Structures are given as structure tokens and as C-alpha cells.
Amino acid sequence: MMTSIIPKACVDEIQKMQRRFIWGDTEHSRKYHAIGWDIMTKPKDCGGLGLRRLTVMNKACILKLGRKLQTGSQEFWCNVMWGKYRRGSTNNNVVAKTLDSHLWKSIVKLWPKLDELCFWTIRDGKSVDCYWYSQVWIEEGLRVADLNLNIPDSLRDLKVTQLVDDEGRWKLEVLAACLPVSLLHMIAAIPPPEESAGADSAYCMEDTAGNFSISAMYHPLYRFDDSNGSAMCDFCGDQVETILHVMRDCPLVMPLWLNLVHSNMRRNFFTGNTQQWIEFNLNVDVREQFDVECKSIWAISCHFAWSWRNKEKHEVNFIRPTAPAMVVMNAVRSYVVADRVLHIGKESRKVEKLITWKPPPVGWVRLNTDGAHSEDGSIGCGGIIRGSDGEWLGGFA
Known part of the structure; x- marks a missing residue:
């Protein structure tokens, strides 16, 4: 796992044993497979069990060794490898020949990944x-x-x-x-x-201490192996699909904003980077119809814009609404009604209550105390002692 690329047949056999254990299969019977292996090997935040694919993990381990060679580590084995196999003037020129060691061939085979992921x-x-x-x-x-x-x-x-x-x-x-x-x-x-x-x-996939992390390398390797999608917007073709492009600048979402954003706010709305755009919409102090803040309408619009884009990408029968602004405002109306229902009965009622001093029984005295503290940490307290007729007997502060 750490020093050479494991043959595919061997990896498949090991993973077959893993699947049998998880699913409860035996040599004589097979259980119902409620969850597929592809789901099990997805990260937990993507709905999987976080099991790692051995082929990808094997590559991550080899790349850790390659990264040490690339960065000029002075470990003994690195000096031996470079002394034996360096065939160029720089560390970036790596070539494997027929009689080279299996470790060197494995590193050279995966070397381009270091450049891709750095x-x-x-x-x-x-x-x-x-x-x-x-x-x-x-x-x-x-x-x-x-x-x-x-x-x-x-x-x-x-x-x-x-x-x-x-x-x-x-x-x-x-x-x-x-x-x-x-x-x-x-x-x-x-x-x-x-x-x-x-x-x-x-x-290149380093942790907070600056050390190469196999765990950090695993995830991009998994994506590179399973997804070769373009970085360009599928609709525009000539624009990089950044968050800001998807949520604000893409012609797919532009009609929605032009119908919802006032003309006197558009200059600020359509300028700035992602952070500035978010801050502007969260801080704008304007109320629209239904007495709803603009930031609430903006948040609901972002939800629909993102949902529609993903459905167009992954659902064959999905059709984008012809009046997106109307769909958003209907959702805003539902939000307002639900919010009002949620707060019914929760509003505090003010009750005026008169407070009077009650005398103690004859022959007794009553001690009343009170205290307070301020934000700077200072505190204070005091009290008075009175008899059954309300006469002053003493006090402190």
C-alpha cells in the first residue's frame, strides 16, 4: 500500500471481502444489499459511510512519497532515489526505465497528479x-x-x-x-x-503543520478519478463556473434578479466579489411587499436559483419556471404566513403588578435585601430592617 501500486485483481479481492463482511454474506448465502458499494465509499458529508477505496488510497500513499522527493527532502531514501534515478537538471524531470525499481515506477506514474493537485x-x-x-x-x-x-x-x-x-x-x-x-x-x-x-x-494537500496529508490527498483523487467535468459554465460556455457566476451573473439567473431588484439598487447589487455581494444583501435595510426585508427575498431567491440549476443538470424532465420571480414571491408569501403563525401566542403580554411592603407579625422584624452588578464586573448590595409597624431599625449597603 505504501511502496508500490497494488495490482487491480488483488485490490478487487480485498474489497470483495470487505463487502461480504459489511453485507453479512457467507460462502453459502448472500444477504440483501440495501446500500450499494458506491454509496458506502462516499464521504460521510455526501451521504456515504466514509469507507475508502483501496485503489485511491494506494495512490495517495504513493503520492506522499512523491511529494517528499518533489520538495527536496533530505531523508536517506530520498537521497538514494535521486542519486540513482535523477535524469535531469531539476526534480521535476522524472523518467522511469524498464529496469528501475517498482517504487520509482509507481512514483513516476503518479507524478503528474502532484502538478495537477498543487x-x-x-x-x-x-x-x-x-x-x-x-x-x-x-x-x-x-x-x-x-x-x-x-x-x-x-x-x-x-x-x-x-x-x-x-x-x-x-x-x-x-x-x-x-x-x-x-x-x-x-x-x-x-x-x-x-x-x-x-x-x-x-x-499540495498539507495540514496546518505544513505536512503532507494522505487524508487531504484522498478526496481530490477520488473526485479526479470519478469526475472529469469542465470548469466552464454549461450554459455560457466561455465563463468559469464560479459561485458568483452561478448565483448572480449567469444569464440563467439574471432575469430573476432583474425582476426582483430595484433599478436604484442594481449598480451595487451587480458589482463586487462574492463576499461583498453577500454583505450588501444582508445589510440592505429595505422592505418589499408583504412587509418582508429584502435580505429574506434575496435568500429565498438564492435557494431557488441553486435548486433550479441543479435540477436542470441532474433531472431529465425538469423545466425551469417561465416566471421565476413570481415563483419566488409566492414562496415569500408562504414564508410570511408561516412566520406569523409560528409567533402567534408567543408574544409576551405586559401585566402591571403593584408591589407593596408587607409588615411582619408583631414581635418580628423583616429584612429586605437587593443586589445588582454592572457590565464592568462591579457589584453592590444593600438591605433594610423594619419592625411590624414599619419603623426603621437598621440598614446596610
């Missing part, structure tokens, strides 16, 4: 290819190779540092010829490389 922080820009067929640096999880763009051959070998002019600014005019506007905006938000910033650095 996120590069741009400093001097000399280590990262700008047209990035393996390296990720614009946004985590986004590779230009996945976008099916037409990149000219003359530009594919450039480094990121070559995309900066003499004044230290991005050469966006060079990128504009082959990249969509959404990617240009992402690149413009990245500080341009500088010679004084030092060498570029790569982050």
Missing part, C-alpha cells in the same frame, strides 16, 4: 508555466488544460515572469487573445511576479 504561489514567476498544462496558480483546482482553450504554440512555453512588462504590470493584452474575460479578471487580481519576492512555492 497550487502555486507566484513570487518571481520563474518556476511556473504561464499556459499551465499541468500547473495550477490562477485559482485552486483550476487548470487551463481543462478549459479546452485554443492556446497558440508560440505562447505555451512562456513562464509567468515573461507576462510582466518593464514596469512590473501584467501583459493582459497578450492573454486577452486566448483567455476569457473571467480568467483575465482573476489574473489581474494576482500580484505580478517580482525578482525580489524569491522563488515560487507550491502547496
